[in-house]
């Protein structure tokens with residue numbers, strides 16, 4: 001049995017994760033963390049009395065093996081650091097960690113021998129999109145990304161879009177996006193090493209990404225859609241047993257599939 005703590009358990013992803021753990025024989029929810037726990041939410045969630053609840057990071061005392069984190073970008077670094085320092089293997093879905101922060105956390109995990117995984121996206125369709133985009137970029141280096149998310153998403157671009165841009169950039173090498181004068185500021189999107197990223201936020205959307213490749217007389221479009229947050233749970237389910245035994249902190253679900 002793998003004992004799990006869910007950080008951000010009252011959020012959209014946190015609630016899905018609690019359900020997934022309840023429905024998985026090998027996992028047991030032993031602790032849950034969320035600042036500002038409210039009883040209305042709690043009643044709806046039907047957590048067992050054995051689950052220890054925490055609303056402050058410093059108060060957490062648990063025998064959890066794995067720390068699943070779906071919180072907010074501003075909390076991702078401190079939460080992951082806390083988990084590693086307390087011997088709890090991290091499975092981090094929260095977006096917004098910088099490359100420097102990931103490197104720091106990987107160093108800490110190696111020092112403490114408490115490994116796990118940080119994944120910008122636990123959905124299989126998104127992992128495949130990134131893999132296919134990396135391959136396509138070798139042959140069609142001119143690419144732009146459009147990511148589309150629900151209106152409550154705090155960060156832009158999405159972690160997935162940033163990761164896709166990194167992979168495209170690595171596969172094709174240095175390249176600049178065509179220069180054009182913006183008569184409306186920001187209209188050409190963000191720029192990651194020449195890969196333009198456009199972030200759309202709309203009600204009704206969940207999480208979607210499209211990568212457009214253009215070449216002489218032809219184009220390729222790769223698209224994935226997460227219509228439901230359940231789409232991320234298959235990846236989390238794979239990540240938990242991996243993390244519980246890991247001595248390194250890896251980045252990207254594709255590395256353990």
Ligand SMILES: NC(=O)C1=CN([C@@H]2O[C@H](COP(=O)(O)OP(=O)(O)OC[C@H]3O[C@@H](n4cnc5c(N)ncnc54)[C@H](OP(=O)(O)O)[C@@H]3O)[C@@H](O)[C@H]2O)C=CC1
Nearest residue numbers: 008010011012013070071075093094095119120121122232
């Ligand atoms: N890797 C992946 O596959 C996926 C990643 N994500 C990422 O997961 C994160 C959460 O997404 P989502 O569930 O939609 O967001 P929500 O806003 O629905 O949930 C975030 C939860 O975290 C809580 N929270 C705020 N601060 C802290 C803290 N310091 N420690 C612990 N919990 C905290 C919030 O509480 P309160 O409301 O009281 O502030 C809230 O309950 C985002 O970064 C998102 O990008 C989302 C989907 C898939």
Ligand SMILES: O=C(O)C1=N[C@H](C(=O)O)C[C@H](O)C1
Nearest residue numbers: 095120121153158159160207
């Ligand atoms: O906030 C979300 O919803 C999502 N966040 C992740 C990201 O930033 O890439 C993963 C997925 O896109 C859903």
